[in-house]
Amino acid sequence: MSSSKTVLSLDSEAVFSLKDGINFKKSPDDGKCYIIYKENGELKACKNQCKHQGGLFIKDIEDLDGRTVRCTKHYWKLNVSTMQYVNPPDSFTQDELDVVMTDEGGLQLVEVIVWDPWLADPQDPQELQEGEVSYLTHACMELQLGGKKMIFDPWLTGPAFARGWWLLHEPPADSMERLCMADLIYISHMHSDHLSYPTLKSLSATRPDVPIYVGDTSRPVFWMLEKRQVQLTNINVVPFGIWQNIDEHLRFMILKDEVHPELDTCIIVEYKGHMILNTVDCTRPNYGRLPHNVDLMMSDFAGGASGFPMTFSGGKYTESWKADFIKNERKKLMNYKAQLVKSLQPKIYCPFAGYFVEAHPSDRYYKMFTILCTNSVLGSG
Template sequence: MSANPPKDAKSPQPPIKLRRVGLFETSVNTEVIPVRGLLEGINDIGKFIVSMKKHVKLGEKPEVEWIIDKTCNHRGDKLLHNKGIAGCPHCNWALDLKTLTYHNGYRKQPLKYHIEGRSLHVQTSIDLSNPYQSSFKGDFKIRWLNHACLHIEAGGIKCVTDPWLLGPSFLGSGYLETASCKEAVHCLVNADFIFISSNRSSCLHPQTLAFVPKSKPFLIGNFASKSIEKALRGLGFTEIYTLEFQEIYEFSSFFQFSILKAGDGSEESGLYLCLSGHDVIINAYGNYLNTFNLPTDLTLLCTSFAGATSGFPFCIDNYNSEQKKALHTNHLEGLKQQLELLLESTNASYVMPIATPYIQEAARDQEVQNANAKNALDYGKQICDTYTRSHRESPVVWLQPDYTLTLEFKENDLIQWREDVHVLKRDVPQRYVDFYTRTFVYDANKLINYLKLSGYKAQQIVAFVPTDGSFEKVVGPIVQADFATQSFKIIEANAIITKQQGYRVMVLKVRGEILACVVENHLPFEEILRGFHCRIQRTPNVYEAQFWRYFSHFYTDSKPYTIQLV
């Protein structure tokens, strides 16, 4: 069964009544660190690393330069200190303790503290609570529709999150593992509002949003780049509520919410909800959400677990196949540890994995698909069971995502309703590959003009190498960009710079038609990386956070284009 966009996507919607109610109440958690025995320089002590200006001598006041926790700002894993570098074994982030800056450019903030006698009193975390929450717990419903798309209902308000229900994401690369049902599209069209957590196409999916009336209200976080808002307006939507992070809003006392920002500096977000008195967190892609300063005693936690949604490490040619396998295994282990940390910080009663796997189904991506292992969802249940045995009297219930089920949460109970569904047809990947190859033609001069107008300046050289689908054959002129001198020119292959003193250097092989599509339509560059459409050689071998963020968020003005399949 297929689904078609409505002919009239401008059907009137009743006005949505949204109001800001206030802020979370906060309570600061502190730990006491004895300073006796601390030496000048770096001291690695338990959960913390302390830099002292000098040795602590008897009778003298301690002189502290800074204190940091050993928490990686990417996903909250534990940093391991070795010779002035604190590295994360799961995500490969590395912190230089001389500058408190990760190798990708993100800065770690020191902890606040005060000195009392011979001890340091360190602020470690903040507990959040909703002072406007009803003391009465009523009913709410939630239904997983696909991937990170949920249908939520409480107090007569219906919300859908991150709708991707059909067609591929990431420029014809990512395909839903399970075909959606027609009823999911009906839920989307009839929702009172839609929450979009990110501008990635697995959350903000133009092909799915073609079904939505242009007057539909959207809720988004107030990111600096405005990339989500620009993308939605580019698709013709007009009712966009850009909301401040960590502020509580409501449609009624039965439906309150707050948007929370990722803690790793990325423009990703999650959603706190208070539904008929129940606390819920929904977080598809927000790494280290709100630095894990979250409400506790949740009824429901919806979080990513399966993994396999990044171009790292498979697109990085600095690694051989065995190294890529090891790095990816570490990434999956990090997601398991993240679930453990979230259980500890939220004490959730129910957990549902979302951002469920998508697959690289096109024939040309089979090598990536074969290597791109996922965490089995059953392993998440084991983690919940282990946490129950050590921390709780009542079990943490693992809820397997199933779009045939509507979950109705009562005051102290859960009822599951089986729904009738009509499954949509699966997509044929090669038809999308053919569409992009047929429609978009690489033009070096267009790329040069695009880069000149970007306004991006950095000590960075990038060579853009357009290739065929297998990255073996160069299909057009190579463009080299020196963003420090603002020099953009066509070069021969033997003139590619691979290393330059004082520069970050990247050789970026990209499928020619995909690069053309991104440039022509001002799409986020990260769509190239997340779609495995590139192969990268970089010096130094660290994530180019500034480059990818700028060209994925600040220098975007997404233009809609029609996908015509033959």
Template sequence: MLTKFLGQACTLIETNNKKIIVDPWIVGPCNVNTWYTLRNKAATKKDIPTDVDYIYISHEHQDHFQQETLKEFSKKIPIYICKFKTKRFYNEIVKLGFKNIIELSSWKPEALTKDLEITSIQNLDLMFEDSALLIKSSEGTIFCQTDCKMDFTSLKKVNAAKPDIGFFMYSVANWYPDVYNYSKEKRDEIAKKRKANKINGFVNYVNVVKPKYAIAYAGGPLFPHKSQLELNNPDTGVFGCPDEPKKAWNDSGNSGTEVVIMAADDEIKIDGTHVKNNESILSTNKMDALNELSIEVQEDLNRRWKAEGEASSKLSTKIIDYFNKIISENSIARKHIDMKVQLIADGKNGGEFILDIS
């Protein structure tokens, strides 16, 4: 049983002559053309392993459901997802042309072959639809948390499956506080606290699940556009680096699990043998490599940003319609929302918008 780490939350598991890829994001940026995976050089289409037997996608966020990568796979490959409360995610996959989409009930094992099964694990959050994955074969068991937040009971159930290898989130995956109107001092303070909380979360997750080997992943993207380079600063940025959770684990005094730092394209065997490939590990030393990556992708990024165009003159109406649609799809979550949010959009047709969800 061999697992290849392909960046962010993308893993390729090969066992008993079958291949399953999880959360494939390999080429191009995501999240309005700003995020790149933690690599020295940008990946190309030839780096996409399209010869897989199965695809699993944990949820709809673009760093897990990245359409530019998915378009390279055959539309006949079965795609497995968790059965969520709404059909929003399912329908987005249908739009890409995939013909065989299978929804899995949470915690119900699904046999792919006589000696390979997967178990989707839904998070318990009322609003966010997300999932983790257990992969079990006659050769071993692997747990992929993706960036699914999990409660103690769920983690203990994963522990009972006795995973040999576990991939665990260690970093935030959103823009808070970077795009909020705080002073630099306030932003840095919030970022430091959020980053520490996520790294402590990694330690806690690993300590409960107790795999033989743990890998920190699903975090720490790169922002190579020249206007966003400061977001990568490991001293002030909110995004963690993979050497930080390893250090936190080693300093915690916990035992029984070895934390392995993997770079994109590295492989790990079920016995913990770590096979290094072309990419060096980018951690708190990433700024020099990032500057080179920035030069490499700048022309492409500028082209992508220009192609985005300007906001519609109907932006305010579209914002209202979007949030009404999202909220209307989940009647359970709707009962628990009581808040007001101010959005500020720069540029032509921008402005200030107040969402009163109370």
């Protein structure tokens, strides 16, 4: 279920004026930006949109070869001649647009658009019962859908991001038991606040055969499981945009992110004709095409990652600069989420996946202990 769309057209004069190296172009129709790279008469093209968090690229003044652009958001760098990110290395590959030459000597940049696969085989809504959706913690939701229990992104114990994040709210005391009783588990992507190795290790010790579903991304979600001594035997990698039927009333569909198609996914669950949309951490889920008027929509509302942007140091990166940067980034994120909810008009919206802290509660004790010891030493000296 896809089609091609021309996103930018250039006439023969504009094509002739393309210089060797990097060319920045903006569509006069919708204002979206693109990059065209020319070398030895050959053309490559991509969106001017960083796959990290959707920032805009500009010329990289440190690149003497004229092949690299730099993201204005987090300073990631892309070699447009190869469509590989060089900073950080071995990270993403930029998606190319098709360059189609016209008979008149112009060109068109063509993008493949994914349409609305959830419209396949529609079902009439049936009456629901109370208490069929429960929140556990962070991005972990439990859906009790008739006789089936479905759980999203179980991070129930331990830290994430190399001890950089800790759960803000302790999950219910029986949450691990409930996880072990799940009929199916969906894990959206490999970030450790969604793919929690401590949680999965506990799960594998009790019920290694629990059905787990992930999208067919180019970066395998579970490539580190064996190294972390996590033995799960029923992992199901499913294609995007196709209904997965669980029983006569329950089905789900996994969709990929436009900005991070090799990494991020989201999910639509339909139960008795009622839809739940969980966009999780996707920057632009399913190319921006999502179902409207769903019964329940969930999405993250936190930005950045552990320590960000404290990894910037020196020069202009003062404490006040960092504070302003964080404020502006979070404001942009909240505006985007608000616009997405406004456009989709869900009956209920649930923001989640932002309930973490960057210091373990015990750190407060150690900090106070250190201060007391220091004061004691200074006082005795």
